[in-house]
Amino acid sequence: MSTSYTNPLRDPNDRRLPRIAGPCGLVIFGVTGDLAQRKLIPAIYDLANRGLLPPSFSLIGFARHDFDIEEFAERTKAAAKAGARTQWRDSVWDQLAGGLRFVPGTFDDDAAWLNLASTMKELDQQQGTGGNHAFYLSIPPAFFDVVVSKLKQHGLADPDDDGSWRRVVVEKPFGHDLKSAQKLNAAVAEVFPRESVFRIDHYLGKETVQNILAFRFANGMFEPIWNNHYVDHVQITMAEDIGIGTRAGYYDGIGAARDVIQNHLLQLMALIAMEEPVSFDAGSLRIEKQKILANARPPQRLDLHTARAQYVEGWAGGVEVDGYLGEEGIPPDSLTETYAAIRVDIGTRRWAGVPFYLRAGKRLGRRVTEVAVVFKQAPHLPFSKLEVEELGQNALVMRIQPDEGVTLRFGAKVPGTTMEIRDVNMDFAYGGTFVQSSPEAYERLILDVLLGDPPLFPQHEEVELSWRILDPVIEHWARQKRIDTYPAGTWGPESADKMLARDGRRWRRP
Amino acid sequence: MQIELNDTNASEIARAMVKARIASGSPAMDMVLTFVVITDEDGVADALRDATDLAKEHPARVIGVIRGSGRGAATLDAKVRVGQETSGESVLLRMSGQLVKHAESVVLPLLLPDSPVVVWWPGEAPADPAEDPIGRLAQRRLTDSEASSKPVHALRAVARRYEPGDTDLAWTRLTPMRGLLAAALDQTRSKVRSAELVAGPGNPAAVLLAAWLEDRLRIDVSLTEGSYPHVSEVKLHTDAGDVLIVREADTTTFSVPGASERQVPLVTRTVPELLAEDLRRLDADDVYESTVKHMLEKGTR
Numbered sequence A: 001m002s003t004s005y006t007n008p009l010r011d012p013n014d015r016r017l018p019r020i021a022g023p024c025g026l027v028i029f030g031v032t033g034d035l036a037q038r039k040l041i042p043a044i045y046d047l048a049n050r051g052l053l054p055p056s057f058s059l060i061g062f063a064r065h066d067f068d069i070e071e072f073a074e075r076t077k078a079a080a081k082a083g084a085r086t087q088w089r090d091s092v093w094d095q096l097a098g099g100l101r102f103v104p105g106t107f108d109d110d111a112a113w114l115n116l117a118s119t120m121k122e123l124d125q126q127q128g129t130g131g132n133h134a135f136y137l138s139i140p141p142a143f144f145d146v147v148v149s150k151l152k153q154h155g156l157a158d159p160d161d162d163g164s165w166r167r168v169v170v171e172k173p174f175g176h177d178l179k180s181a182q183k184l185n186a187a188v189a190e191v192f193p194r195e196s197v198f199r200i201d202h203y204l205g206k207e208t209v210q211n212i213l214a215f216r217f218a219n220g221m222f223e224p225i226w227n228n229h230y231v232d233h234v235q236i237t238m239a240e241d242i243g244i245g246t247r248a249g250y251y252d253g254i255g256a257a258r259d260v261i262q263n264h265l266l267q268l269m270a271l272i273a274m275e276e277p278v279s280f281d282a283g284s285l286r287i288e289k290q291k292i293l294a295n296a297r298p299p300q301r302l303d304l305h306t307a308r309a310q311y312v313e314g315w316a317g318g319v320e321v322d323g324y325l326g327e328e329g330i331p332p333d334s335l336t337e338t339y340a341a342i343r344v345d346i347g348t349r350r351w352a353g354v355p356f357y358l359r360a361g362k363r364l365g366r367r368v369t370e371v372a373v374v375f376k377q378a379p380h381l382p383f384s385k386l387e388v389e390e391l392g393q394n395a396l397v398m399r400i401q402p403d404e405g406v407t408l409r410f411g412a413k414v415p416g417t418t419m420e421i422r423d424v425n426m427d428f429a430y431g432g433t434f435v436q437s438s439p440e441a442y443e444r445l446i447l448d449v450l451l452g453d454p455p456l457f458p459q460h461e462e463v464e465l466s467w468r469i470l471d472p473v474i475e476h477w478a479r480q481k482r483i484d485t486y487p488a489g490t491w492g493p494e495s496a497d498k499m500l501a502r503d504g505r506r507w508r509r510p
Numbered sequence B: 001m002q003i004e005l006n007d008t009n010a011s012e013i014a015r016a017m018v019k020a021r022i023a024s025g026s027p028a029m030d031m032v033l034t035f036v037v038i039t040d041e042d043g044v045a046d047a048l049r050d051a052t053d054l055a056k057e058h059p060a061r062v063i064g065v066i067r068g069s070g071r072g073a074a075t076l077d078a079k080v081r082v083g084q085e086t087s088g089e090s091v092l093l094r095m096s097g098q099l100v101k102h103a104e105s106v107v108l109p110l111l112l113p114d115s116p117v118v119v120w121w122p123g124e125a126p127a128d129p130a131e132d133p134i135g136r137l138a139q140r141r142l143t144d145s146e147a148s149s150k151p152v153h154a155l156r157a158v159a160r161r162y163e164p165g166d167t168d169l170a171w172t173r174l175t176p177m178r179g180l181l182a183a184a185l186d187q188t189r190s191k192v193r194s195a196e197l198v199a200g201p202g203n204p205a206a207v208l209l210a211a212w213l214e215d216r217l218r219i220d221v222s223l224t225e226g227s228y229p230h231v232s233e234v235k236l237h238t239d240a241g242d243v244l245i246v247r248e249a250d251t252t253t254f255s256v257p258g259a260s261e262r263q264v265p266l267v268t269r270t271v272p273e274l275l276a277e278d279l280r281r282l283d284a285d286d287v288y289e290s291t292v293k294h295m296l297e298k299g300t301r
Helices: A034-051 A070-084 A088-099 A109-125 A141-152 A178-191 A206-217 A256-273 A282-295 A432-438 A441-451 A462-479 A494-501 B010-023 B044-054 B097-102 B106-112 B151-160 B169-175 B173-188 B204-217 B271-280 B286-297
Strands: A025-028 A058-063 A099-102 A133-137 A166-171 A197-198 A231-239 A306-312 A314-316 A320-321 A339-346 A356-363 A368-377 A397-399 A407-415 A421-429 A484-487 B002-005 B033-039 B059-068 B075-082 B089-096 B117-120 B140-143 B167-168 B192-199 B221-227 B231-238 B241-248 B251-256 B262-265
Touching: A025 A034, A025 A109, A034 A070, A034 A088, A034 A441, A058 A070, A058 A109, A070 A088, A070 A099, A088 A099, A088 B262, A099 A109, A109 A432, A133 A141, A133 A441, A141 A166, A141 A178, A141 A494, A166 A178, A178 A462, A197 A441, A197 A462, A206 A256, A206 A397, A231 A256, A256 A282, A256 A306, A256 A339, A256 A356, A256 A368, A256 A462, A282 A462, A306 A462, A306 A494, A339 A462, A339 A494, B002 B010, B010 B075, B010 B089, B010 B106, B033 B044, B044 B059, B044 B089, B044 B271, B059 B106, B075 B097, B089 B097, B089 B106, B097 B106, B097 B221, B117 B204, B151 B167, B151 B204, B151 B286, B167 B169, B167 B286, B169 B204, B169 B271, B173 B204, B173 B241, B173 B251, B192 B204, B204 B221, B204 B231, B204 B286
Parallel strands: A025 A058, A025 A133, A058 A099, A133 A166, A166 A197, A231 A356, A306 A484, B033 B059, B033 B117, B059 B089, B117 B140, B140 B167, B192 B221
Antiparallel strands: A231 A368, A306 A339, A314 A320, A339 A356, A368 A397, A397 A407, A407 A421, B002 B075, B075 B089, B192 B231, B231 B241, B241 B251, B251 B262
């Protein structure tokens, strides 16, 4: 096998041929867990159904269960069927099932690791996975350490020969503060080279990132106003209408800021604020995002420019729901926030004086993620006060989900003989009913890992820089003895409204 | 909303479209292309259904053109539909008399401003798609040689007149098979010396597949007739051993040297799926061009 083989049937001009991953296999640790069952396995099925997995693809499940292979195959099939986005075809499943293996055991059981090693070898020979394997750590972060070191100990982390690869996928949260993130990074870096580590933030699908990049840098008309001459402030919102549901064990003690602001919202902020990268390769993009994250500061007055709260019982979308403290498995004295809002300032020439307001929460009005760039009012309005009474600030809203698209909000004259100006919306949606064929975030993530395409995953510097921004906020909150509340189904606590009111601004209703 | 117009003209049709759009609450504001379907009374129902399905992935203004008899007075009837389970809008034009020779004069004013125009002939294609009066309005011209009474002949005819922007659906149908063959070489990583194909008689996709393999791999490909209507068997002789793909109905067996034989799904796609693949890119398909050029150089097969 030589590394220099170029496949004559692949031509960069041939845009029809799908980018199928080369021969490879995926090992999922924690395959019986919620994430694997609900997301990963269906995504793998959908990829196979779309013909994007190589014929040799194989899947090894590793978990602490005594299934035999039939039982495992049955369960996996049921999970795939339940979660599949695309049409169910038994022929596709049968193909996948041919490469399905199960390795029972715990992480400290060396026999299980030997079993895993021999299963991988066997697949290389029988299925033709060619020594290429990705390890998906779909397990609590507390176990990352031991799994990674066992992979090392059993020689599974190193490729067999120069032509093959080993990769590892780590899910967020990447630590719970700067220190733990650094520790985690060190543990992984000791075993895998940085280009083999894939940190996945499934909230921020690659499609979204690329949409933002295309919008900002493929157009000439937005960039000239994308700065503090024209932009008044930016609001980044991630709202969920659901409560914590069955995630109590994970969520309590973590909270909204660590759960999504640290990774998802700060990444969105970096994409919105960064300078134009010199190219869209992994390195250039990372450099620009890092500049923003390195120059972003938490507010100086943490008491004035942050807000946190918990939902209390109320009516959300026509259903009476419990408050956070009433959810199963939450200690009655928990101070974990389910809503967090912070102001971030970016110290660059472009953004000086333009605050970025980040908010995230559960049990809010509706499920929505968006970035609203709010513009300054025109310096002079040649109208009477009455005429522009209903005119707000122009805004450009990038809707991330649901219904991905762009909304432009501007003033227009109300038809009629009087001069009256009111705000109107102009909407663009990524292709109408297009949703049915745009891939699920996990599908693209898994495919990128198998293709070895890392550009848009944050690397450890970005993770650590994000913690540096958030750590002071979290420490400030940790010193508080009480927490604000908001009724479920509303748009958050009064303290968050006051936080913006202090700056003479108010939250958009998304 | 649906509006029928008899003995009408393009500006009345355009007015009707605006009216229907407003009445339906403007569902069709973000259309990305105009999709012109040229068909006849027998094929119109299927063709419009396929085109509307396609509009789910690519919100489009669909213009169906039926050229009727060339005799008698020039008449134009139209049926405009907006909303109603489509994400775009559609208008069906029925022409007869002298007008059938000037169909483009109706289509031109109905094209969406600025956005691309695609023409599809679901049945027999014109002798020269790029020079056809309506074909000339379009960036992309889609023919379907398999729908012709003499498929291979039809494919060669459009290939001789190839202009950038032309493709034939026989080529689109090949994509999954081509993807599988590329994956086989990803795995085998070995030089291909020759290849054998088995396909149903007069199958244009098989002729294209043979030409593509010859062109890309610089080898000779033999094509023999089988009983399955499409490409049923592909064998690549490589230095490492044979790559073999055998297809029967919906099951396909795939074997490459050094790995055990496997079943792979290679499903037959519907026409809207094929069209959607074609419209994902609106620039010229260079690989198709190179393949049909090779096919013509090679002479009759």
